[in-house]
Amino acid sequence: MLKKIEKSERFLSKRPHVLRCPICHLEVVLDGSALRCENRHTFNLNKKGYVNFLQQKPDTLHYTRKMFEPRRRLIESGMYLSVLTEIEKEVVSGNLLDVGTGEGTFLHLLCHQGDKYGFDLAKDGIEMATELGISGFLSLSDLTNLPFLDGVFSTILNIFTPSNYREFKRVLADDGVILKVVPDRFYLRELREVYGIPLDYDNQAVIDRFVQEFPNCERKEIKTIFEIHEALRDDFLEMSPLEWAVSKEVKEKAHQAPPCFATIHVVLLIARK
Template sequence: MLKKIDRSALFLKENTALFQCPLCHETVTNKEKALICPNKHRFDLSKKGTLYFLDRQIKTEYDNQMFAHRGAMIKSGMYQPLIEQLAIFCDNEQVLDVGCGEGSFLNALAEKTSLQPSVGFDISKEGVYLATNQPQPLFWCVADLTKLPFADQSFSTILNIFSPSNYQEFDRILKPGGKVIKVVPRSHYLKELRAAFYPDEPEKQQYSNVQVVEKFKQMYPKVERSQVTYVFDVPKAQRLSLLEMSPLEWGVDPERKAALQKAPIEQITIDLDVLIGKK
């Protein structure tokens, strides 16, 4: 079995054309487990088989623990109806997963479909390092949404689940006729968790992503929109992970969190918009 770095080196050798230098936008060549541009910007594979495309160190609030709990919830089946729907649009596509985190969504799609060589990236090094543990033969890198290290017209599908967008860059790297799949939480998403975390703060229990949806519709007027809504029975083994899987947990009173750990939530509402726009 190949080491992570050797598996990634093989991916780079076969798919160098997917990438460009994010600093000067020149084409890159593959040399000695690295990508190098004509201006001598060099990006070396880490021992874990990832590329780091940032020009500075960035520390995010998303840590290993949160990503691990998020991955546990995805693997528990919490998002299975969503994954089933996404698989229809990703089969035989070359997918870029924007804000991939620990890679659970892209890995799940690779298990269900026949993906072309696909890539996940995140600005969080912690998440990308965890993604290298995913079993499917995917490539992972650390990159900035505003300076994507990918060549023009290099991907047929962009996956944008619970993460920010950069539509100018999306259009640049999409192949003609390519599509953006954006998954946006609706108002009842994780409502039980919000109510449990912030019972005396109704403003934190309600929110709207209308502006996000409207912006997408402006960019892709012929948008296809569908709703995915259901109640998920949280497996007992994952109930503590539910409390730790999202930024919702960051501002919770420690005493309230301790009480929820003793009597965790057993059911959770998933309420999502799936938006599909074509270039």
């Protein structure tokens, strides 16, 4: 059985002309277990099979394994099946980029004809993603300085994560599609209620910005109620950054009677270049 680093080497060796140096923006090519550009900037594949392209320290404090593990279990349980189903209707065959892939479960579960690329700032997330056996390439990368050549992606997937439309447009192919998933008004309302967080959730500014960038975009509203298995109800309380602002006492009370259902209410924005 191939080691993770060997799988990544094999994947990259068969797929040149995708990556660029985040320092000088020249193409990088595989040289043994490293990626190098003509200026000799070097980025090593580590034993887990991913590359750190960051010019700053990765996030090791906020989005950690402690939060990613319950999130993964809930995604695997089918909590976001309705969202994935709609995304799969819109993806274009070819190279797919998952922006802010986190621990990689969305990318892993997504049915797609082509190669998968995922990146994040969170070290724990990318290291967990390498555990899934994704047939693709993972990296620690900066949203504002993507380590990819121009026009190499047929689909850019942006689920619950920040955007950089300048970079998205640069790396998107001429016939490519951008799929952005934005939480809508009632998203995870049960979690907000149990934590005493106001339900006046409004992401209209995010949607308006997308429409400004892509005036001819399409919009799909997705709303489902997911019944949470009893064994996953504590996970539901720990899967989101929402808990970061909640006191220890409120958390303890919530764990005594965790929600049984989760409202998945999102907007899928679809734009073609």
